[in-house]
Amino acid sequence: MSEENTPDSDHNDNEHDNESPRFKLKPTGPIPSELYSFYEDRPFRSCTRCGEGLFDFKNGYRVSKVYKGDEVIFEYALCVPCLQNMMEESSEESRQRLYEFQMSRIRQVAGFDECALCDRVEEYSQIMDYGLVGICLGESIVEANKICGLCMEEMSELVSKKTRESWDRFVDENFPGVPSDLEAFPIRNVPSLL
Numbered sequence: 511m512s513e514e515n516t517p518d519s520d521h522n523d524n525e526h527d528n529e530s531p532r533f534k535l536k537p538t539g540p541i542p543s544e545l546y547s548f549y550e551d552r553p554f555r556s557c558t559r560c561g562e563g564l565f566d567f568k569n570g571y572r573v574s575k576v577y578k579g580d581e582v583i584f585e586y587a588l589c590v591p592c593l594q595n596m597m598e599e600s601s602e603e604s605r606q607r608l609y610e611f612q613m614s615r616i617r618q619v620a621g622f623d624e625c626a627l628c629d630r631v632e633e634y635s636q637i638m639d640y641g642l643v644g645i646c647l648g649e650s651i652v653e654a655n656k657i658c659g660l661c662m663e664e665m666s667e668l669v670s671k672k673t674r675e676s677w678d679r680f681v682d683e684n685f686p687g688v689p690s691d692l693e694a695f696p697i698r699n700v701p702s703l704l
Contacts, residue, residue, distance in 0.1 A: 577640055612665075619655070639658075640657060
């Protein structure tokens, strides 16, 4: 992710309009329908974790969806403060490992045609699981990427027990009935928040 499209990590939880001059989100168009809430058939309106309205955050928010074939098996949207809090609840070891993995593999591709972390194009037809992630600002997209299931599995293997427990709590608190061992956590994270 380019620095100019990175959400600000110095966000004050009580002030939705606090914007750092260091980072400016630059919308590139409307949010693609692939990132709409499957259940509401529209863009996400509130943060899955805190319930605040996402359009109020000038620093943006992240939408993550996990698919098995054509079926959405998991989706959520997190405002920058909640995303930061989740990263802080993860172990330092996990944050460092994920950061190194992502920075060593990141490809300059955007959209949902190719994995942002590998070029296993020939294998894509065999890979049924994948994740989509988007950095959004209001009703606009700033950046969107696809992560194939193989890369998601590799990232999953990098996280510590503490980080897995944090993810399990997030799932239990926000998605009753969803198995806590669902490996949806390691979808591309925002580098400035790691």
